[in-house]
Amino acid sequence: MSQVEDRVQHLHAVPEGASAQVETTEEVRVRTPEKVCGMGHRMKRKEDPRFIRGQGRYVDDVKLPGMLYMDIVRSPYAHAKILNIDPSEALATPGVLAVITGKDLQAAGNLHWMPTLMSDTQMVLPIDKVVYFAQEVCAVVATERYIAADAVEKVVVDYEPLPAVVDPFEAMKDEVIVRDDKENKTNHIWHWEAGDKEATDKVFSEAATVVKEKMHIPRIHVASIETCGMVANYDPTMGKMQLYMTTQAPHAIRTVFALVSGLPEHKIQVISPDIGGGFGGKVPVYPGYVVCAVASLVTGKPVKWIEDRSENLQADSFARDYWIEAEMAADAKGKITGLRVKTLADHGAADAAANPSKFPAGLYSICTGSYDMKAAHVEVDGVYTTKPPGGVAYRCSFRVTEAVHMVERMTDIMAHELGEDPADFRMKNFIQPDQFPYKSPTDWEYDSGNYPAALQKAMQMIDYRGLRKEQAEKRARGELMGIGISSFTEVVGAGNSRDFDILGIKMFDSAEIRIHPTGKAIARFGTKSQGQGHETTYAQIIAEELGIPASDVEVEEGDTDTAPYGLGTYASRSTPTAGAAGAMAARKIKAKARKIAAYLLEVGEDDLEWNMDRWQVKGSPDQHKTIQDIAFAAYTNHPQGMEAGLEATDYYDPPNMTFPFGSYIAVVDVDKGTGNVKVRRFVAVDDCGNIINPLVVEGQVHGGLTQGLAPALFEEIVYDENGQNLTGTFADYLVPTAVESPKWETGHTITPSPHHPLGAKGVGESPTVGAPPAIANAVVDALWHLGVRHIDIPATPERVWKALRDAGVSDD
Amino acid sequence: MSKHAITVTVNGEQVTKEVDARTLLVHFLREDLSLTGTHIGCDTTSCGACTVHLNGTAVKSCTVFAVQADGAKVETVESLAKGAELHPLQEGFWEMHGLQCGYCTPGMLMAAKELLAHNPDPTEEEIRWGISGNLCRCTGYNKIVEAVQYAAAKMRESREEAAV
Numbered sequence: 001m002s003q004v005e006d007r008v009q010h011l012h013a014v015p016e017g018a019s020a021q022v023e024t025t026e027e028v029r030v031r032t033p034e035k036v037c038g039m040g041h042r043m044k045r046k047e048d049p050r051f052i053r054g055q056g057r058y059v060d061d062v063k064l065p066g067m068l069y070m071d072i073v074r075s076p077y078a079h080a081k082i083l084n085i086d087p088s089e090a091l092a093t094p095g096v097l098a099v100i101t102g103k104d105l106q107a108a109g110n111l112h113w114m115p116t117l118m119s120d121t122q123m124v125l126p127i128d129k130v131v132y133f134a135q136e137v138c139a140v141v142a143t144e145r146y147i148a149a150d151a152v153e154k155v156v157v158d159y160e161p162l163p164a165v166v167d168p169f170e171a172m173k174d175e176v177i178v179r180d181d182k183e184n185k186t187n188h189i190w191h192w193e194a195g196d197k198e199a200t201d202k203v204f205s206e207a208a209t210v211v212k213e214k215m216h217i218p219r220i221h222v223a224s225i226e227t228c229g230m231v232a233n234y235d236p237t238m239g240k241m242q243l244y245m246t247t248q249a250p251h252a253i254r255t256v257f258a259l260v261s262g263l264p265e266h267k268i269q270v271i272s273p274d275i276g277g278g279f280g281g282k283v284p285v286y287p288g289y290v291v292c293a294v295a296s297l298v299t300g301k302p303v304k305w306i307e308d309r310s311e312n313l314q315a316d317s318f319a320r321d322y323w324i325e326a327e328m329a330a331d332a333k334g335k336i337t338g339l340r341v342k343t344l345a346d347h348g349a350a351d352a353a354a355n356p357s358k359f360p361a362g363l364y365s366i367c368t369g370s371y372d373m374k375a376a377h378v379e380v381d382g383v384y385t386t387k388p389p390g391g392v393a394y395r396c397s398f399r400v401t402e403a404v405h406m407v408e409r410m411t412d413i414m415a416h417e418l419g420e421d422p423a424d425f426r427m428k429n430f431i432q433p434d435q436f437p438y439k440s441p442t443d444w445e446y447d448s449g450n451y452p453a454a455l456q457k458a459m460q461m462i463d464y465r466g467l468r469k470e471q472a473e474k475r476a477r478g479e480l481m482g483i484g485i486s487s488f489t490e491v492v493g494a495g496n497s498r499d500f501d502i503l504g505i506k507m508f509d510s511a512e513i514r515i516h517p518t519g520k521a522i523a524r525f526g527t528k529s530q531g532q533g534h535e536t537t538y539a540q541i542i543a544e545e546l547g548i549p550a551s552d553v554e555v556e557e558g559d560t561d562t563a564p565y566g567l568g569t570y571a572s573r574s575t576p577t578a579g580a581a582g583a584m585a586a587r588k589i590k591a592k593a594r595k596i597a598a599y600l601l602e603v604g605e606d607d608l609e610w611n612m613d614r615w616q617v618k619g620s621p622d623q624h625k626t627i628q629d630i631a632f633a634a635y636t637n638h639p640q641g642m643e644a645g646l647e648a649t650d651y652y653d654p655p656n657m658t659f660p661f662g663s664y665i666a667v668v669d670v671d672k673g674t675g676n677v678k679v680r681r682f683v684a685v686d687d688c689g690n691i692i693n694p695l696v697v698e699g700q701v702h703g704g705l706t707q708g709l710a711p712a713l714f715e716e717i718v719y720d721e722n723g724q725n726l727t728g729t730f731a732d733y734l735v736p737t738a739v740e741s742p743k744w745e746t747g748h749t750i751t752p753s754p755h756h757p758l759g760a761k762g763v764g765e766s767p768t769v770g771a772p773p774a775i776a777n778a779v780v781d782a783l784w785h786l787g788v789r790h791i792d793i794p795a796t797p798e799r800v801w802k803a804l805r806d807a808g809v810s811d812d
Numbered sequence: 813m814s815k816h817a818i819t820v821t822v823n824g825e826q827v828t829k830e831v832d833a834r835t836l837l838v839h840f841l842r843e844d845l846s847l848t849g850t851h852i853g854c855d856t857t858s859c860g861a862c863t864v865h866l867n868g869t870a871v872k873s874c875t876v877f878a879v880q881a882d883g884a885k886v887e888t889v890e891s892l893a894k895g896a897e898l899h900p901l902q903e904g905f906w907e908m909h910g911l912q913c914g915y916c917t918p919g920m921l922m923a924a925k926e927l928l929a930h931n932p933d934p935t936e937e938e939i940r941w942g943i944s945g946n947l948c949r950c951t952g953y954n955k956i957v958e959a960v961q962y963a964a965a966k967m968r969e970s971r972e973e974a975a976v
Contacts, residue, residue: 044907051914051917052921053902056914058848061842145843225859225947226851277913306852308855309855531915696909698909699912703950703951730947735949737945738957739941741952744952
């Protein structure tokens with residue numbers, strides 16, 4: 001037995017005296033029969049019948065009588081003064097009703113600027129100058145989509161080009177000021193630190209080995225297949241504004257719209273219908289949304305605005321763009337002792353990230369990852385450049401991806417530098433199961449974890465030792481094969497409300513359950529699925545708690561007139577927050593049901609015990625009332641003095657984040673001639689605590705893995721020196737197809753969250769966070785013996801080929 | 813802008829409409845016929861969300877003019893189910909969790925339908941190539957492949973039963 005296997009032989013054992021510790025298992029717990037379909041069932045999704053028939057209803061499917069169409073004139077320059085906007089030719093076109101400019105918005109009540117979700121400001125439409133390529137300059141409203149598109153070409157805008165500043169390091173010199181609207185004439189937005197600098201410096205001064213690397217986590221785009229859009233429908237008679245909108249956070253958006261526009265909040269209804277993928281890109285408010293709403297206000301008619309793909313890729317919020325300089329220290333025994341990180345965060349023309357207020361760099365300070373170390377210190381500086389504002393998440397919890405990529409790359413570099421196997425090195429340095437709850441050097445309290453178990457399982461699934469032998473044989477023959485590991489820790493499920501907010505709105509989430517007299521139910525939530533399957537998994541949670549079949553529970557989200565207030569779906573927060581709220585609301589219902597059952601059975605409440613779907617008399621299970629019996633009684637025969645009905649609402653404020661984790665192993669073959677990287681195998685073992693629907697979890701993991709593969713090998717938003725976007729279509733911005741995406745091999749361990757009511761954790765983003773470093777580590781692992789120490793992602797054939805050429809392998 | 817009267821058989825029903833020369837087939841289907849199951853994802857023939865069948869061949873309707881469909885048969889996702897009875901591909905996508913947000917799904921179904929028409933027993937690699945003109949951002953493709961395999965098996969079975 002190797003050192004590694006020895007270390008984890010007691011995979012499932014709970015060490016004595018570790019009271020807060022939870023056990024790790026592999027079997028998905030199922031407590032309800034298939035008819036009820038509670039947690040653990042592979043239930044087919046309830047939302048699918050409409051999608052497979054083409055009957056989903058997305059924003060662009062909304063068609064209202066008399067609806068007008070809006071299209072947007074965009075800047076051809078990254079940085080330019082606006083000298084004049086001449087809309088006369090456009091306005092003379094039959095069918096064109098209005099051209100809306102920044103000056104119009106200013107006259108309408110200073111609506112030409114809006115707050116970003118980071119309390120920065122961003123132009124809705126500019127008056128003086130543009131600060132990024134494809135920036136919204138003015139909008140055309142017409143009777144038909146094609147006429148609006150034609151009229152865009154007829155608006156004449158005179159620009160005086162200004163120098164662009166594309167490189168964030170250049171921007172820090174303040175030679176070209178992006179935001180001269182601000183009092184401080186500097187591009188430096190903020191400086192942020194976490195951890196203990198002094199302790200970290202001390203650890204480094206005492207280190208036996210220090211490794212250092214610079215890396216860029218490039219600018220990428222979520223590129224959901226549905227672009228962004230809106231149908232704004234202002235009813236002047238009732239003074240009500242209805243906004244069908246591609247948004248992941250309808251309630252927060254309603255409040256922002258109310259605060260910015262001055263419209264009373266009860267007269268704003270945000271409807272987020274079916275959403276064709278979000279991934280963080282549909283959290284922010286883009287200028288197009290605001291102008292579309294204004295266009296409906298001005299015309300008194302419904303107005304539709306739908307981006308095309310180029311607008312989406314060129315102007316909507318990007319993700320990542322972190323320039324990192326990291327150092328890792330280890331002692332003489334090869335134990336990691338510290339991490340020191342400096343980062344420049346390129347935010348483009350506004351800090352339009354969607355992070356909680358206290359966290360301008362998001363949860364980047366989770367960067368010590370899965371490793372137990374004495375000290376860490378991390379610094380981030382935000383900077384403006386003349387590029388579109390951001391950055392959003394791209395399927396990750398507030399900058400966790402950047403943190404995980406850095407620490408997993410550094411861990412691999414350290415392992416290679418010390419001549420240790422990367423798996424053994426990780427096992428040696430993991431936070432061990434008996435250390436949970438674990439306080440990290442940057443002050444996170446990890447709720448639960450069993451990192452050796454997940455890595456061990458991944459190694460078994462892929463035959464890690466066998467692969468290392470194969471690699472040695474191939475290397476002897478001159479072939480390039482790499483094996484890369486990533487043992488990530490995620491931090492998802494914001495809030496708690498002490499620490500997490502969006503523009504001051506606390507990050508709780510909500511559920512409201514109403515049981516109808518016949519025992520069926522409707523449940524509404526403050527989140528909003530964009531494909532995650534909430535209509536199914538939330539119904540399963542209620543089925544688990546109340547025994548009402550999941551098929552009898554209708555789940556609704558996304559209409560602010562009916563759903564309870566919530567912060568929306570992003571950062572893998574739905575199950576940790578709204579899912580928990582669903583369980584808690586069900587428990588409130590269960591408590592009332594007990595009173596009704598006691599009344600009906602003429603026994604005391606204490607004489608009753610809950611059994612799956614019923615309250616039964618202890619020791620006499622034949623005497624019982626099912627939840628359906630009780631629901632009927634709640635409306636027909638409830639005790640005198642008790643309120644009728646059976647419903648409950650819960651606003652759940654989680655005590656802590658959840659910390660899902662996993663170990664991924666990638667096997668790549670590198671073509672020496674072309675530099676092409678092929679992912680031959682990829683094993684992913686995830687641990688998201690208790691699993692609500694294994695089918696849905698598998699789907700989430702597969703999808704996240706492809707979105708992890710994407711930035712590792714293909715996707716990057718590229719600008720030229722003038723700030724022109726060179727990747728504005730899907731012909732240039734390379735989203736992986738089924739051919740590039742390997743057959744994902746997945747497994748799981750189950751280490752429940754000790755604080756979540758269902759023991760569950762978020763999962764949708766873990767694979768996007770965990771996959772890129774596994775692939776990047778595999779690519780470098782294939783080339784390490786040639787002297788290659790690092791390759792930035794995406795590891796394109798060109799980049800890999802250049803590294804091979806520099807190592808003297810490939811010819812020019 | 814010149815107008816043209818076109819007659820197209822869409823999902824078995826003949827329709828005659830006047831369209832602009834430049835009207836795209838996808839807009840004709842979505843706007844003029846209210847068949848909103850066909851989606852638009854990229855405008856550049858890259859993503860496949862708008863895939864429909866034109867005389868039995870899968871095409872990306874965002875780069876076909878409506879006038880090019882004059883006299884042709886067009887089938888969209890709405891043609892797949894016969895009343896309550898789902899097409900084996902629809903069944904496969906539901907059974908195997910071959911969709912998440914559902915936006916790419918109609919195009920995937922129509923691309924897969926063409927694949928199976930030409931190749932009733934495709935290998936996994938053939939399926940991956942067969943749907944390589946269609947982008948999905950949610951599923952990572954594993955379960956789409958399984959959904960197509962499910963449908964292929966089911967369609968082969970019913971053909972064998974019919975032959976007996």
